Structure formats: structure tokens, C-alpha cells
Amino acid sequence: MSTVPAIKRLDQTVINRIAAGEIIQRPANALKELIENSLDAGATQIQILVKDGGIKLLQIQDNGHGIRKEDMGIVCERFTTSKLKKFEDLSQIATYGFRGEALASISHIAHVTITTKTKDAQCAFRANYSDGKLVSPRPGVSADPKPCAGNDGTQITAEDLFYNVPTRRRAFKSFSEEYNRIVDVVSRYAVHNSAVSFTCRKQGAATADVQTSSTSNITDTIRQMYGSSVASELLHVEKEFPQSEFKMNASFSNANYHVKKMTLLLFINNRLVESSNIKKSIENVYNSLLPKGSYPFVYLSLDINPRNVDVNVHPTKREVHFLNEDRIVDTITSTLQEQLEGANFSRTFYTQTILPGASQVESSPSDSDKTPTRKVQEYNLVRTDSRARTLDTFVQRPEDELMEGIVNTEDVLELDEELSSQPISSQSKKRPRIDVQMTSILNLRNAVKKSEHTGLTNVLRDHTFVGCADDTLALIQHKQDLYLVNFAVVSEELFYQVLLAEFCNFGKLQLTSPVSILECIKVALDVEEQQGTLPDQLQPKDTIAETITDVIVSRADMLEDHFSMVISKEGSLLALPMLLKGYVPTMDKLPLFLLRMGTEVDWETEEGCFDSLGRELAIFYSAEPPVEPVDITADNDTARRQYKQEHEKYLWQVQNLIFPGLKSQFIAPASLAREDGSYVTRLARLTDLYKIFERC
Numbered sequence: 001m002s003t004v005p006a007i008k009r010l011d012q013t014v015i016n017r018i019a020a021g022e023i024i025q026r027p028a029n030a031l032k033e034l035i036e037n038s039l040d041a042g043a044t045q046i047q048i049l050v051k052d053g054g055i056k057l058l059q060i061q062d063n064g065h066g067i068r069k070e071d072m073g074i075v076c077e078r079f080t081t082s083k084l085k086k087f088e089d090l091s092q093i094a095t096y097g098f099r100g101e102a103l104a105s106i107s108h109i110a111h112v113t114i115t116t117k118t119k120d121a122q123c124a125f126r127a128n129y130s131d132g133k134l135v136s137p138r139p140g141v142s143a144d145p146k147p148c149a150g151n152d153g154t155q156i157t158a159e160d161l162f163y164n165v166p167t168r169r170r171a172f173k174s175f176s177e178e179y180n181r182i183v184d185v186v187s188r189y190a191v192h193n194s195a196v197s198f199t200c201r202k203q204g205a206a207t208a209d210v211q212t213s214s215t216s217n218i219t220d221t222i223r224q225m226y227g228s229s230v231a232s233e234l235l236h237v238e239k240e241f242p243q244s245e246f247k248m249n250a251s252f253s254n255a256n257y258h259v260k261k262m263t264l265l266l267f268i269n270n271r272l273v274e275s276s277n278i279k280k281s282i283e284n285v286y287n288s289l290l291p292k293g294s295y296p297f298v299y300l301s302l303d304i305n306p307r308n309v310d311v312n313v314h315p316t317k318r319e320v321h322f323l324n325e326d327r328i329v330d331t332i333t334s335t336l337q338e339q340l341e342g343a344n345f346s347r348t349f350y351t352q353t354i355l356p357g358a359s360q361v362e363s364s365p366s367d368s369d370k371t372p373t374r375k376v377q378e379y380n381l382v383r384t385d386s387r388a389r390t391l392d393t394f395v396q397r398p399e400d401e402l403m404e405g406i407v408n409t410e411d412v413l414e415l416d417e418e419l420s421s422q423p424i425s426s427q428s429k430k431r432p433r434i435d436v437q438m439t440s441i442l443n444l445r446n447a448v449k450k451s452e453h454t455g456l457t458n459v460l461r462d463h464t465f466v467g468c469a470d471d472t473l474a475l476i477q478h479k480q481d482l483y484l485v486n487f488a489v490v491s492e493e494l495f496y497q498v499l500l501a502e503f504c505n506f507g508k509l510q511l512t513s514p515v516s517i518l519e520c521i522k523v524a525l526d527v528e529e530q531q532g533t534l535p536d537q538l539q540p541k542d543t544i545a546e547t548i549t550d551v552i553v554s555r556a557d558m559l560e561d562h563f564s565m566v567i568s569k570e571g572s573l574l575a576l577p578m579l580l581k582g583y584v585p586t587m588d589k590l591p592l593f594l595l596r597m598g599t600e601v602d603w604e605t606e607e608g609c610f611d612s613l614g615r616e617l618a619i620f621y622s623a624e625p626p627v628e629p630v631d632i633t634a635d636n637d638t639a640r641r642q643y644k645q646e647h648e649k650y651l652w653q654v655q656n657l658i659f660p661g662l663k664s665q666f667i668a669p670a671s672l673a674r675e676d677g678s679y680v681t682r683l684a685r686l687t688d689l690y691k692i693f694e695r696c
Contacts, residue, residue: 024105026172027054027161028181032272033102034156035189038062039270043153044196044214048186051203053178055161055169058110063153066118069125072145076112076129078104103156104132109165110158117150124150185272186210187225191299192267194221218251222299226263230297233257235339244328245305252298252336255289262295268302268322269309277325281333289340300332341449342442434504440607444614445500448667456668456680459483460490465659468651471625474659477686484681491658492622494666498579499563499614501665506564507578514572517552517594521545524591548598555603562610563617577617583657585621586650593620623658625650 024030031054038046041064051057067075078101106112107129117124125145128135134143162169172178183200190198190212201208212221223231233256240247264279266272278300286296308323322328459478466475472488525541528534539547549571552559556567566575573594576585596616602608626646629639672679 024109024161026181027058027178028185030054030058030102030106030110030158030161031060031182032185032189033106034058034060035185036271037102037156038064038154039189039193039196041065041154046196046198048182048198048200048210049203050179050182050200053172053175054182055172055175055178057157057159057203058161059155059157061153061155063151066121066152066154067114067116068118069121069145072114072116072125072127073134075114076103076107076132078132103129106158106161107132109168110161110163113157113159114154115148115150115157116154117152119152123147126150183209188265188272191218191221191225191265192270192272192301194218218299222251222297226297230257234297237335237339239335241328241331244324244331245308246328247303248332248335249301249303250299250332250336252300252339253296254340255286258286258290258294258296260293260295263297265299266302267300269304269306270301278329278332281329282336285333285337285340302328302332304328338446341446436503436505438503438606440610441500441503443607444611448497448500448669451669451671452667453670453673456673457666459680460485460662460666460668461664463659463663465655468654471650472623474654475683476659480686482683482686484683486679487654487658488623489679490662490672491654492618493669493672494618494658494661495579495621496614496618497666498661499577499617502579503610504562507581508564508566508575509578509584510575511573514568514574515590517567517571517573518545518549520573520591520594521548521598524595527591528595544598548595551598551603552594563613579617579621580657580661583621583653586624586626588627589620589624593617623650623654 024033027050031048035046035048038060041062043062043064045063047061049057049059049061103112108131112129113126114129115124115126124147126148127145128137128143134145136143179202186198186200187210190196190210194212194216195214196212197214198210198212199208200210210225212224216224219231219234219236222234230253233253234251235254236251238247238249262279262283264282266275266278268275282298282300283295290296304322459481460476463476463478463483466477466482468474469484472486474485474487476483476485522541522545525534525545529541553567553569553571556569559565559567564575564577566573568574573590593616596619597613600616601612626643628643
């Protein structure tokens with residue numbers, strides 16, 4: 001006699017309960033399926049009632065189109081649906097449910113009651129279900145749907161969930177945990193469907209734990225569900241990508257908000273799903289912005305061409321597969337990265353005002369609960385405040401008149417013996433600020449941000465100015481470290497970033513007398529020739545000067561619109577851009593700047609033009625002392641006094657205009673943090689110096 005067990009066909013009831021266990025793993029899964037059915041029915045109001053975490057009672061009521069009486073007999077049978085007719089329809093499915101398994105699965109593990117009414121029906125109908133079939137509500141009563149009073153829409157009640165699967169029921173730890181999962185599901189669908197009113201409460205509770213309005217928007221719903229702390233720090237992006245056949249709508253927190261656990265609300269074609277690939281990619285975007293162990297809030301809705309999505313890969317439809325996943329994920333992360341970089345040049349930190357009568361400031365629990373307050377040793381104290389301002393900042397020097405944006409100096413521009421000196425005055429008129437969204441400028445700004453050296457940025461933004469060591473080097477203090485900074489190089493990068501940040505929004509430094517561009521270029525060519533740096537020319541110097549002048553004059557409109565650089569039709573320079581309020585560049589460099597406009601600027605491409613011209617302007621505006629006149633002698637007091645005034649004005653601008661400018665929104669590029677320390681060098685740690693002086 002054979003001992004090999006025979007293969008038998010399982011009973012249909014066993015098959016259905018196995019399938020139900022795969023689809024309905026806990027009450028939150030059942031509610032998710034019921035919410036999706038209500039949304040498919042066009043509901044604008046969904047009410048949910050829960051008892052004992054949904055185990056004892058799970059009821060959902062909507063105002064959708066309802067179920068026809070003729071369909072109530074098979075509504076809880078497996079694979080009964082109004083969404084599909086043939087298998088090929090799966091490639092075009094755009095609704096939540098489609099397989100007809102949700103109600104069937106619930107009816108196999110719970111006692112289900114459905115009350116429904118269509119708009120054209122005179123009354124509602126109620127029916128009871130078990131194991132996918134109509135059952136009598138009590139012995140001796142027909143199982144057919146019974147007429148009753150009811151509103152338009154459908155009410156589905158599932159009682160005693162998992163009553164016939166005791167092992168599954170005993171596996172649940174607590175009713176409160178299951179209820180929290182239900183609230184989480186409702187909250188996520190409420191955010192995604194802000195035009196639908198959701199209500200969720202425990203049976204017997206006077207107030208609802210979730211209650212949203214159909215007139216709310218996504219931000220309002222996020223504020224209600226997840227708090228105002230995240231809603232006030234949200235960035236939004238809505239963009240379509242025709243090449244990848246998808247569009248995205250996202251609301252995500254900036255760098256001012258972070259928590260210990262990531263909240264990701266991911267919807268693909270309106271279905272709440274999970275994707276470890278998308279989640280990890282988003283985490284990588286925030287890694288460089290948030291403290292270690294901190295995570296953001298992200299709501300992300302993707303609309304992908306249904307032909308590219310396989311929705312039938314998981315029993316609960318929790319996961320989906322789609323074509324070109326890597327490319328789509330890269331596009332999403334790049335878009336988020338771009339938005340975050342443009343929004344997080346600064347951080348916001350909220351502090352609480354001291355209450356009246358308070359004797360001292362109390363530490364926050366996170367600071368004092370576990371770690372007792374320790375006295376800081378005297379040699380570890382930071383003895384400067386980077387926010388403090390010195391008295392000479394408020395003093396207006398009569399010989400310079402550099403304060404309050406009024407520039408009226410005697411900057412001498414020595415072109416040759418025939419050209420007179422050119423006084424400069426500033427012109428700053430209030431006008432509406434232009435919001436620049438040119439792709440070329442945005443790309444250049446992003447390039448600056450991506451090249452950032454965070455440590456050096458923090459040093460320059462939070463420093464205390466000590467003093468100028470010479471005409472190119474200055475000492476600054478950051479916390480307990482003393483640094484030597486080559487401000488001639490750093491200021492060049494500062495002015496380049498100012499040009500990008502304030503593009504099209506500059507004031508003007510008006511020349512009181514026009515300056516001939518042609519004559520300036522001729523002077524620059526003569527100087528280059530005398531220094532032996534002028535290469536062999538194919539054309540005469542006069543021809544080269546005229547050609548460069550024609551190029552500059554032909555771009556006069558663009559230069560004035562974008563850079564506030566005013567040039568007359570006759571080829572005279574009338575005004576320069578005002579990059580820092582009150583700052584006047586060293587005018588000795590003007591001839592060389594105009595010459596380089598013709599030789600170094602890329603006039604062919606938009607981005608190349610703005611980049612190269614911005615660099616040349618930055619070189620021109622960078623800190624460089626005035627040229628000491630050759631006629632300064634012991635008996636020439638006038639020339640010596642004039643040079644001294646010019647030199648003092650130069651150092652004043654360095655201390656009171658350039659270094660404060662580094663504190664605002666300057667991003668230190670990695671190129672400034674050279675290993676040889678030629679640009680920024682740490683000289684000493686003040687704690688060590690303090691110990692040395694203490695021994696003396």
C-alpha cells in the first residue's frame with residue numbers, strides 16, 4: 001500500500017480564507033480597501049467609526065453613487081468588479097480597486113452588513129454577508145436585501161474581524177496600536193484627497209480624532225494631521241516630465257524641519273504605496289542638509305502613464321512596479337534637490353521669549369534632562385560676539401561720506417595726462433524687485449551651492465573682524481580660532497555671488513563725467529605693451545580698441561538691463577552697478593576691465609556670457625588698494641595726503657563693507673579651502689595662547 005499522500009483539491013471556503021489572510025492582514029488593511037472603494041464611488045464625504053481598534057467594529061459610510069440592488073447579490077463574491085472586463089484592461093486601469101477581492105476577503109473573516117442607496121432609488125437596501133454570500137440576519141428571515149431608510153451612498157459595517165481566524169486575532173498586541181494604524185491610513189488619504197471630507201472616531205467618543213473639510217487644501221490638511229511645525233516649513237513643487245511620461249506633485253519640508261523618523265506619504269496613480277528605492281533616494285537628498293539621525297516630511301504624488309505601471313504585483317496593492325524606475329527616481333530626487341538648494345541658503349531657529357518676571361532662562365528638556373550643567377573653564381570661553389558692531393561702523397567720515405549708500409568721493413581715474421579725474425556718485429532708486437527665473441542664472445547659482453565648503457562658510461559667516469594685517473590680508477576670529485584671510489581673493493568670490501544673487505536688481509554708481517571706453521582700452525593696451533604682456537598683434541592697437549568698443553556698445557541694452565552698466569551710443573561709460581551699498585571699486589582697474597570685456601567674455605552663449613562677465617566684474621570690484629602715485633615725495637604734502645585718504649577709505653571699505661558682506665549669504669567654495677592655506681589659514685587656537693600667557 002502506497003504511503004505517498006494523495007493530492008486533493010482544497011475546499012473553496014479554505015481557499016477564500018487563505019486569500020483573505022493575504023489581503024486583509026489587520027484592520028487598517030481592511031479600512032484602506034474600503035476607503036478606496038468609497039473614493040472610486042465618487043464620495044466627497046467619508047465617515048469612519050471604530051471600536052476596539054477595528055477588531056470589534058469597523059464601519060465606513062460615504063455619499064458616493066451607491067450599489068444597485070441588482071448587484072447586491074454578488075457584491076461580496078470574489079472577482080466581481082465593475083472595473084475590468086478582460087485582462088488587457090489592467091494596462092489602462094486608473095481606479096483604486098479592480099480585482100473585486102476587498103469586500104469578498106472581508107466577508108470571509110468578518111460579519112459584513114451593507115446598506116446602500118443610489119440616487120435614483122426610492123429607498124435604501126440592506127443585506128448581510130458571510131463567506132462572500134448573502135445570509136439571513138436571523139433565522140427564518142430571507143437573505144435577500146431588505147428595503148430601509150438611508151441616505152445616498154453606502155455604509156459598510158464589518159464586525160468581529162478575524163472571528164474565525166483565532167491565531168491572527170491573538171497576534172494583535174493592543175487595540176490602541178491598531179487604532180493608531182487606522183488613523184495613520186485615514187490621515188494619509190485625507191492629505192492626498194483634500195477635496196474629500198474625512199471623519200474618524202472611536203465608538204462612544206464625543207470628538208473625532210480625524211476631521212477634515214472638503215474645502216481644505218493639501219497644506220491645510222497637513223497642518224491639521226501632522227502639525228503646524230511641519231506645515232509652516234513646506235516647499236511645494238508641481239512639474240510634468242513628458243519624456244518620462246509622468247508628473248509629480250510634492251510638498252516636502254525644508255532644512256528648518258527635522259524629526260527622528262521619516263514621514264513619507266507616497267501615492268502612485270492615487271494609490272497609497274511603498275517604495276524603498278524612492279525612500280532611500282529622498283533620504284540621500286536630505287543627508288547633506290539635516291543633522292545626523294534626522295529625517296524630513298515628504299508628501300509625493302506621482303501620475304505615471306498607466307501602461308507603464310504594473311499594479312497587480314502585491315495582494316494588498318501596497319507595492320507597484322513601473323518602467324524606467326531608476327530614471328524616474330533620479331528625476332524626482334534632482335527636482336527635490338534643486339528646490340531645497342534654492343530655499344535653504346539660511347536656516348531659521350525659533351526661540352521663546354522670556355516671560356515677564358522670569359528670573360532666569362530655563363534650559364530646554366533636551367539640553368538638561370540627562371546632562372547636568374557644567375561650568376565652562378575660563379580658557380575655553382569665547383570672548384567675542386560675531387554680531388557685535390564697533391563704534392567706527394556708526395561714524396560717518398567727512399572726507400569719504402561712505403555711509404547710508406551716499407558715495408561722493410574723489411576717486412581719480414588717471415587715463416593719461418589729457419583725461420581729468422572722475423568723481424563718482426551712487427544712484428539708488430526704489431523699484432520693484434525682479435524675480436529672476438532664467439535657467440542660466442539658476443544653473444550658475446546651483447553650481448555655486450554645489451561647490452560649497454560648509455566648514456569655511458561657517459567660519460566666514462560667524463566671524464569677528466580683528467584687523468587688517470596689510471593691503472591684502474586680514475585677521476578674523478571664529479569661536480576660539482584665529483584665521484588669516486586673503487580678502488583680495490575672497491572678495492572676488494563675494495562680488496561674483498552678489499552679481500548672481502542680485503541679478504537685474506542693482507543700483508547704479510553714476511559717473512559725474514562720461515568716460516570714453518575707446519580711450520580706456522587704448523590706455524590698457526599701452527600698459528600691457530609696456531609690461532610686455534601684450535602678445536604679437538595681427539591688427540594695430542587702435543583697430544583692436546575700436547573693435548572691442550563696438551562689441552561693448554552693441555550690448556549696451558543688455559548690460560544696462562541685467563547689470564545696471566549704462567553706456568551711451570557714443571561709446572561713453574555713464575554708470576557702473578552698485579554691488580554693495582556704499583562700496584566703490586578701485587577705479588585704477590577700469591581700463592583693464594574694459595579691455596578684458598572684449599577678450600575674456602563669452603558673448604556667444606547666454607550662460608557663458610553671464611558667467612564670464614560676472615567673473616570679470618568680480619575681478620574689477622575685488623579689494624585692491626589704490627595705486628601709489630609716483631610723484632609722492634617728502635615735499636609733496638598734497639599728493640601724500642590724498643593717497644593717505646584713498647588708502648584709509650580702502651581699508652575702511654574692507655572692514656565695514658566687505659567682511660560684513662561675508663556674514664550675510666556668502667557661500668565659501670571649496671577652491672578657497674586650499675591645502676596650502678594660501679587663502680584662509682588658521683594661525684592659532686586661542687585656548688592654547690591663553691595657557692601660554694597665563695604662565696608668563
